[in-house]
Amino acid sequence: MPKNRKKEKDKKKKKRKQAKEVVRDRHLLYSASVQSADADLDFFQRVYKRKRGKRFTTLREDFCGTALLACEFVKRGPRNRAIGIDLDRPTLDWGRGRYLPALGKAAERLTLIEGNVLDPGHPKAEVVAALNFSYSVFKTRDPLRGYFAAVRKALLPGGLFFLDAFGGTEAMDEDEEDRKIPSSTAFDGTKIPKFTYVWEQAAFNPVNHDILCHIHFKLADGARLRRAFTYDWRLWTLPELQELMLEAGFAEAEVYVEGWDDEEDDTDGIFRRRKRFENQSGWVAYVVGLT
Numbered sequence: 001m002p003k004n005r006k007k008e009k010d011k012k013k014k015k016r017k018q019a020k021e022v023v024r025d026r027h028l029l030y031s032a033s034v035q036s037a038d039a040d041l042d043f044f045q046r047v048y049k050r051k052r053g054k055r056f057t058t059l060r061e062d063f064c065g066t067a068l069l070a071c072e073f074v075k076r077g078p079r080n081r082a083i084g085i086d087l088d089r090p091t092l093d094w095g096r097g098r099y100l101p102a103l104g105k106a107a108e109r110l111t112l113i114e115g116n117v118l119d120p121g122h123p124k125a126e127v128v129a130a131l132n133f134s135y136s137v138f139k140t141r142d143p144l145r146g147y148f149a150a151v152r153k154a155l156l157p158g159g160l161f162f163l164d165a166f167g168g169t170e171a172m173d174e175d176e177e178d179r180k181i182p183s184s185t186a187f188d189g190t191k192i193p194k195f196t197y198v199w200e201q202a203a204f205n206p207v208n209h210d211i212l213c214h215i216h217f218k219l220a221d222g223a224r225l226r227r228a229f230t231y232d233w234r235l236w237t238l239p240e241l242q243e244l245m246l247e248a249g250f251a252e253a254e255v256y257v258e259g260w261d262d263e264e265d266d267t268d269g270i271f272r273r274r275k276r277f278e279n280q281s282g283w284v285a286y287v288v289g290l291t
């Protein structure tokens, strides 16, 4: 084959290969499509600084899964220490195997605990975070209040508790929503080519607010990871979360939501404290418990 034609063929082959390169690891795909540890930590530091006049250096990540948030936190500064707690050993082991080597010596400032967040005696911290709605596994007021009370006891003086919540006019609909995720690099350096994230609200029961959700992934080579994650939750409302925090001993509970950018016709990415806001088809909020 003439040299030029071979070069051309090789180029096309490489392009085809690149187009089909995919990552199939559900934890990596989840990290690229669901988690935003940097933005979460920036927000926590901003609120902590405003409330306490300093930066926090100890973080407990409840329901930590792969402990991405805790890893990002210890990576951010040599004085930072983090604790991650999760029930599921395989998920913790995935984080240990993937993220801890990327941390190097900083991993010494991270403690991962296989355990139940409801159990007393876990290490204390200035900030406790329960993200991606994980507390929604507690489906009635008593266990959720019990969890909030355990967090309240685990906070060092002046500590803050951060959780997130979702809602809006479509939050109770049975619905499936696709979002295209651009290529990115994971915490451990793995290149993740673009893919599609699918959030499915499969069932909602108005009597008790039970909600069943799935995450699916569609990959560039046409493969699908159906039900990569399934969540059997209660859809808690913002007033319920605030009331339960107060009942559990928090001095105050505050709600933060993003503003609206008229020009972009989208949220502006800046979470501000709100006592009221106009309902939207879908929103995500942080609820902050103050000691």
Ligand SMILES: C[S@@+](CC[C@H](N)C(=O)[O-])C[C@H]1O[C@@H](n2cnc3c(N)ncnc32)[C@H](O)[C@@H]1O
Pocket: 034, 035, 062, 063, 064, 065, 066, 085, 086, 087, 088, 091, 115, 116, 117, 118, 131, 132, 133, 134, 137
């Ligand atoms: C939705 S994932 C959250 C992962 C991660 N925190 C995030 O922000 O994406 C929920 C995690 O909570 C864990 N989990 C559920 N109930 C728990 C409990 N009572 N105590 C500790 N972990 C729990 C599950 O094993 C799972 O890894």
